[in-house]
Amino acid sequence: xxxxxxxxxxxxxxxxxxxxxxxxxxxxxxxxxxxxxxxxxxxxxxxxxxxxxxxxxxxxxxxxxxx
Numbered sequence: 001x002x003x004x005x006x007x008x009x010x011x012x013x014x015x016x017x018x019x020x021x022x023x024x025x026x027x028x029x030x031x032x033x034x035x036x037x038x039x040x041x042x043x044x045x046x047x048x049x050x051x052x053x054x055x056x057x058x059x060x061x062x063x064x065x066x067x
Contacts, residue, residue, distance in 0.1 A: 001031060003045040004052060006066040008059065011040045016064070023062050024055065042066075 011017060017035035020042055024033040029050030035042040044055055059066050 001045055001047050002052070003043065004055075006042045006044060006055070006059065008035075008040055008042055008064050008066050010064045011035065011037050011042075013037050017042070020059070020062065020064050023058060027054065027058060030055070 008020070011020070014037055017037055020035060021033045024030050024042070024044060027046075027050055029046045029048055031045040031047060033042055033044045046055065056066055
């Protein structure tokens, strides 16, 4: 399993974190997604078929691009 912390400047509140979490958890292979509006980060763990590239693409698609 891979794990990474993504910095997402567009996170401004808990609702943003929940919206991102819900979208990521629907992706095949994503095991967990937890975030913090204070640090503007999401910690994501995944297995195949998910990848850093597919997660970044999903974040871009939902208007929360990761740095």
